[in-house]
Amino acid sequence: MAAMKGADAVVQALEREGVEVVFGIPGGASIPLYDSLYSSSIRHILMRHEQGAAHAADGYARVLGKAGVCSATSGPGATNLTTGIANAYMDSSPVIAITGQVATPFIGKDAFQETDVIGITMPITKHNFQVRSVAEIPEVIKKAFHIAQTGRPGPVLIDLPKDMQEGEAEVEFPEEVSLTGYKPTYDGHPRQIKEAAKAILDAERPVILAGGGVIISGASSELMRLAELIPAPVVTTLMGKGSFPESHPLSLGVLGMHGRREANHAVTESDLLIAVGTRFSDRSTGMVSCFAPEAKIIHIDIDPAEIGKNVKAHIPVVGDARRVLRQILQVLEEMKRRGRSKSWIEKVREWKKEFAPKLDYDDVPLKPHRVIKEIMEFLSEDDIVTTEVGQCQMWAHCYMSRSKPRTFISSGGLGTMGFGFPAALGAKVAKPEVKVVDIAGDGSFLMNIQELATAVENGIDVIVAVFDNRYLGMVRQWQELFYDRRYSAVDLGNSPDFVKVAEAFGAFGIRVEKPGEIGDALREAADSGKPAVVDFVIERECNIFPMVPPGKCLKEVIG
Amino acid sequence: MDEEHFIVALVEDRPGVMQRIAGMLRRRNFNIDSISVGTTEIPGISRITMTVHGDRLTLEQAMKQLNKLIEVVKVSELRQEESVVRELALVKVSVKNERARAEVVQYANIFRARIVDVSRQSMMIEITGDEEKLRAFIELMRSYGIIEIARTGKVIMARGAKSVKTREAK
Ligand SMILES: Cc1cc2nc3c(=O)[nH]c(=O)nc-3n(C[C@H](O)[C@H](O)[C@H](O)COP(=O)(O)OP(=O)(O)OC[C@H]3O[C@@H](n4cnc5c(N)ncnc54)[C@H](O)[C@@H]3O)c2cc1C
Numbered sequence: 085m086a087a088m089k090g091a092d093a094v095v096q097a098l099e100r101e102g103v104e105v106v107f108g109i110p111g112g113a114s115i116p117l118y119d120s121l122y123s124s125s126i127r128h129i130l131m132r133h134e135q136g137a138a139h140a141a142d143g144y145a146r147v148l149g150k151a152g153v154c155s156a157t158s159g160p161g162a163t164n165l166t167t168g169i170a171n172a173y174m175d176s177s178p179v180i181a182i183t184g185q186v187a188t189p190f191i192g193k194d195a196f197q198e199t200d201v202i203g204i205t206m207p208i209t210k211h212n213f214q215v216r217s218v219a220e221i222p223e224v225i226k227k228a229f230h231i232a233q234t235g236r237p238g239p240v241l242i243d244l245p246k247d248m249q250e251g252e253a254e255v256e257f258p259e260e261v262s263l264t265g266y267k268p269t270y271d272g273h274p275r276q277i278k279e280a281a282k283a284i285l286d287a288e289r290p291v292i293l294a295g296g297g298v299i300i301s302g303a304s305s306e307l308m309r310l311a312e313l314i315p316a317p318v319v320t321t322l323m324g325k326g327s328f329p330e331s332h333p334l335s336l337g338v339l340g341m342h343g344r345r346e347a348n349h350a351v352t353e354s355d356l357l358i359a360v361g362t363r364f365s366d367r368s369t370g371m372v373s374c375f376a377p378e379a380k381i382i383h384i385d386i387d388p389a390e391i392g393k394n395v396k397a398h399i400p401v402v403g404d405a406r407r408v409l410r411q412i413l414q415v416l417e418e419m420k421r422r423g424r425s426k427s428w429i430e431k432v433r434e435w436k437k438e439f440a441p442k443l444d445y446d447d448v449p450l451k452p453h454r455v456i457k458e459i460m461e462f463l464s465e466d467d468i469v470t471t472e473v474g475q476c477q478m479w480a481h482c483y484m485s486r487s488k489p490r491t492f493i494s495s496g497g498l499g500t501m502g503f504g505f506p507a508a509l510g511a512k513v514a515k516p517e518v519k520v521v522d523i524a525g526d527g528s529f530l531m532n533i534q535e536l537a538t539a540v541e542n543g544i545d546v547i548v549a550v551f552d553n554r555y556l557g558m559v560r561q562w563q564e565l566f567y568d569r570r571y572s573a574v575d576l577g578n579s580p581d582f583v584k585v586a587e588a589f590g591a592f593g594i595r596v597e598k599p600g601e602i603g604d605a606l607r608e609a610a611d612s613g614k615p616a617v618v619d620f621v622i623e624r625e626c627n628i629f630p631m632v633p634p635g636k637c638l639k640e641v642i643g
Numbered sequence: 644m645d646e647e648h649f650i651v652a653l654v655e656d657r658p659g660v661m662q663r664i665a666g667m668l669r670r671r672n673f674n675i676d677s678i679s680v681g682t683t684e685i686p687g688i689s690r691i692t693m694t695v696h697g698d699r700l701t702l703e704q705a706m707k708q709l710n711k712l713i714e715v716v717k718v719s720e721l722r723q724e725e726s727v728v729r730e731l732a733l734v735k736v737s738v739k740n741e742r743a744r745a746e747v748v749q750y751a752n753i754f755r756a757r758i759v760d761v762s763r764q765s766m767m768i769e770i771t772g773d774e775e776k777l778r779a780f781i782e783l784m785r786s787y788g789i790i791e792i793a794r795t796g797k798v799i800m801a802r803g804a805k806s807v808k809t810r811e812a813k
């Protein structure tokens with residue numbers, strides 16, 4: 085026990101959790117915290133908007149699989165964080181958000197910069213805490229990290245009234261915490277494991293559907309063993325992209341609204357769907373009533389509430405993907421296998437050949453496919469891609485092959501424009517040794533473009549690849565297809581000049597209009613020794629296909 | 644099938660816990676008809692009784708989503724057939740004359756309700772029972788003119804020696 089200032093206790097507790105970086109912006113209600121950070125080993129990266137801080141912490145967390153930390157002052161600082169917190173919540177990302185709050189005696193008095201951040205963030209955090217005594221700070225922080233990083237991960241917010249930062253108390257740092265109401269299940273129930281194994285042996289047309297939970301759980305090698313043992317083709321969701329190498333012969337790529345035809349076909353025709361760590365989002369299933377209509381569904385998920393929420397599971401297994409897959413593999417290896425006809429795998433291979441997308445267009449203005457192809461060639465498999473939201477994201481989702489977990493980072497559940505760039509900064513801070521490219525729409529990039537200053541000032545050299553169609557393209561595409569081409573509020577006009585904006589911030593900027601220049605521009609950007617913006621002028625009304633229109637079945641693909 | 648289900652949750656007695664529960668139920672579109680809270684035999688633990696309308700799947704989802712809340716310690720479904728369900732109501736009726744007063748006293752006796760306050764123009768009756776009993780009594784009182792009603796919401800407890808603490812989690 086030692087008497088300590090609250091803010092020092094916060095910083096020391098963070099250090100004990102292994103926190104190396106905090107992304108944030110200070111303010112009146114968090115000055116004491118920042119005073120303690122000043123003399124700590126923790127690196128603070130000053131962002132230019134709190135939304136950027138939350139996304140950067142999220143990107144950092146997704147790359148490393150451990151908590152990313154962001155911080156903001158009370159009131160507007162805290163409300164600016166909320167989009168980022170909601171984003172992390174939807175995608176199960178372990179973000180710790182620390183907010184300053186007005187001093188306890190002022191709470192409820194509409195004091196200067198007071199907002200009820202606890203109330204506001206209840207539905208978008210896994211849990212939140214308001215500190216009520218200096219002495220409880222170490223325990224609250226330990227609990228927050230425990231909750232954020234275990235079970236189904238998610239953001240946790242800690243609200244720190246200013247008097248709690250300034251006050252002193254005897255504090256003790258617990259090694260462990262126990263929460264009576266929180267005990268995630270990690271091992272699958274043996275009976276369910278047996279059932280699953282039996283169903284796998286009986287299946288004629290099995291398909292594995294890998295989701296974000298496979299990445300969270302680190303289950304990629306188990307997934308590969310299962311796929312090869314059965315053998316079964318593997319499709320992934322957007323969030324599961326990279327959990328299984330898309331270069332693997334059994335990979336059919338992503339499924340869903342903008343999934344690959346071969347993936348959607350395979351799921352629709354399967355007689356067994358082994359769904360691992362996925363929440364069956366509407367974007368991934370299409371209309372549920374005709375989703376995998378002939379299949380028995382094994383649903384492996386750590387969150388019991390996901391079982392039966394959107395899609396009925398015939399064999400639910402609650403547990404951690406990695407452990408459950410190991411359990412299933414073990415049972416499978418003990419069971420006697422019968423020969424399975426090869427025709428399913430052959431059929432799937434044929435689809436794969438038939439639907440191989442064309443990417444090598446030579447058109448001017450550029451086809452986005454060509455840009456995706458060249459970025460793919462420019463990156464190695466350890467490099468990281470983040471995305472904004474819209475057509476740009478879907479081109480990457482559908483056509484860019486990723487082969488390792490945690491190398492494709494995208495806002496899936498919330499679909500937050502403005503996520504990709506700050507997330508790229510967080511990713512680069514997490515892994516400075518790899519290249520990080522943000523696949524950006526022009527509209528999305530503008531939503532957090534101020535972070536160019538953060539990138540330049542901190543030497544965080546990421547590349548923003550702008551798919552510049554001067555449209556809110558995804559919305560325009562829907563208006564074209566479903567609203568008689570009535571382009572309402574989607575034209576972005578001529579402003580800004582992204583190259584000049586980049587230069588004004590002190591970053592490197594280059595415009596690319598011809599296919600032959602793409603590779604060189606990317607290399608120049610990488611060699612510039614600066615954060616870089618590569619402005620790809622693409623065909624304005626190019627659409628992202630294939631597409632399953634909203635409310636349709638996965639097999640009803642257009643385009 | 645649309646039915647009424649009873650859910651009992653044991654929760655940590657912390658500021659905001661009711662808001663968490665109410666907010667989650669609203670956000671996820673669950674149909675809650677009645678909710679009541681009180682302390683229990685365990686220090687720091689409160690007991691919440693809710694009735695939710697919907698089919699089996701809705702009930703299961705509601706229970707799972709409740710369970711996800713960190714401060715919710717235990718969630719159980721109690722079946723009405725195997726339990727005792729009670730609610731308390733305070734009913735204030737206007738009594739304009741001696742005859743009305745005498746009748747109300749009589750009805751209260753029949754229903755084993757208690758007169759807890761009397762004034763020249765009104766009487767307050769405390770009645771405890773299941774839904775049917777309360778409804779019947781309140782119906783009878785209408786003809787005299789109900790001034791106000793306050794109800795606690797239902798509480799439920801399973802018959803027999805077990806408690807919700809010791810029941811198997813679903
Ligand atoms: C414009 C746009 C278009 C989109 N189009 C598509 C599309 O075509 N196809 C598509 O798939 N998505 C698409 N999405 C994304 C979609 O909205 C969802 O985010 C995505 O489908 C969710 O994937 P998921 O369920 O695998 O992962 P998540 O949402 O990340 O869910 C993870 C699941 O894994 C579980 N889990 C967590 N940890 C573990 C563990 N250790 N063990 C086991 N389970 C665990 C969780 O409980 C959860 O159920 C699109 C998004 C946007 C913005």
Ligand SMILES: Cc1ncc(C[n+]2csc(CCOP(=O)(O)OP(=O)(O)O)c2C)c(N)n1
Nearest residue numbers: 474475476501525526527528555556557558
């Ligand atoms: C913050 C936010 N606002 C609005 C939307 C709705 N929306 C989805 S995609 C899109 C267009 C994105 O435009 P751009 O970034 O240029 O990408 P493009 O589709 O043109 O590739 C919009 C407005 C959103 N997803 N997020």
Ligand SMILES: [Mg+2]
Nearest residue numbers: 525526555557
């Ligand atoms: Mg655009």
